[in-house]
Amino acid sequence: MTDSHRVLLEFDQALTAAVRPETPQVFINLVTGDCIEKLPEIDAESVHLIVTDPPYYLDGLDTDWRKGTGETPRATGAVGGLPVGMKFDPKQGRDLQAFMEQTGALMLDALVPGGFAVVFSQPRLAHRMAAGLEDAGFEIRDLFAWHFTQRAQPKAFRMEHFIDRMDKSPMEKKQLKRQLRGRRTPQLRPQFEAMVLAQKPRQGTFFDNYLLYRTGLIDTGVTLDGKAPSTVMTVEKPQKGKNNGHMTVKPVRLIEHLIRLFSEPGQVVLDPFLGSGTTAIAAHRTGRACIGIEINSDYINIAEERLEELLQEAQ
Template structure:
């Protein structure tokens, strides 16, 4: 089952029944008005990234739709990781902060700061979901994408790994901030059902095409 819709996820999620989702895996706006410096001529600022006023309502909604004893992931930046963590732990059990070590460094202050090479993923559960297979480290080492399709595009192989550890075939995966559709591609590759929402029309079309090709 693949269900893709363009629009505001806070409105669209109202149509999801209570306790029907096996995992939320998403990369939301970080509340920092991000614009890629590497491809400024290619990408506009991310929609909804001006503030985090939506975050508490979003956490309430993903809690409502999530089944009991399920595990979830949310990407975030160090800039507001404290705000994300505090919002999530109002409803969920925050189990870990995963560090993703990328194969290259970001820009930032070239002469007044260390070169950033990491990103963070909040791992949280509703109840307790046991891991599939062996227990691995909370440090992920995966190559960064070249962001050809989206300014914060994530690697499919890493998302597949994340899905495989805490969801099963046939499970329902929700990504309310779908972007270019990486979570949907990974879910399709692993025989999971997928619900994906994206507010930006251009990114939605890219995601729709990528996920359709993954189904072939």
């Protein structure tokens, strides 16, 4: 790495963005820690855009998702012995909403007025995600779909397995299986993920706010496919990288598109749930500064490696 790159990458520095809207920023600051503790360290009104992909606290996707917890180690993606997708506990939605209200309030403090937050959500939890952010003080402006065409694994389950475990005669089981042939749990093949578009309330009109903070108006010249940008964004899922074992990596191209739409070069992008660093990479590639917070140091290490690779490629 050259000296200029070292200046650019300030891993684990104090979280002081201290920006005025007219001052272009170039730093990338990756921080290991719980965003509930780290977000308050960011200067108030110093971030122009948040792009983030929080954990849903479902199917084992919490901070210990790769390791299992305590005395009940579990395989990745399974909770309490149930396969992924079978744990439909309404409490999880309420917990997610409360968590998003708490973290949303901290994100709101960091954003300048009129700044946007694009927050990924599993489709069936998007209402909880939006309600949590709204209760934190954001205005909910839209819902987007990240659409992908690859054949995803359908999560629906056949009934045979349950019938086999029933206390019934072989004949009754056979009849039940015939009756339920073709029936599965109600999950279609997933082809999109939701993104909630939230905005910090503006100061004055859209026009006033833009002149003050350079936020709140979008650049509709930005395109993914040569057409005007729309609420459905088709980008294929990234290939699993040899050095990136993170389970939910987002495509850099999609995050770049969001960053271009909702911020300007030299502005500061924040991701409080950075994972393997996709937002930091997209921010750097689009000429924005980035603050990324991630609780799992393994993932911060992956993010650093990905950024260093990117900087080496640029040389």
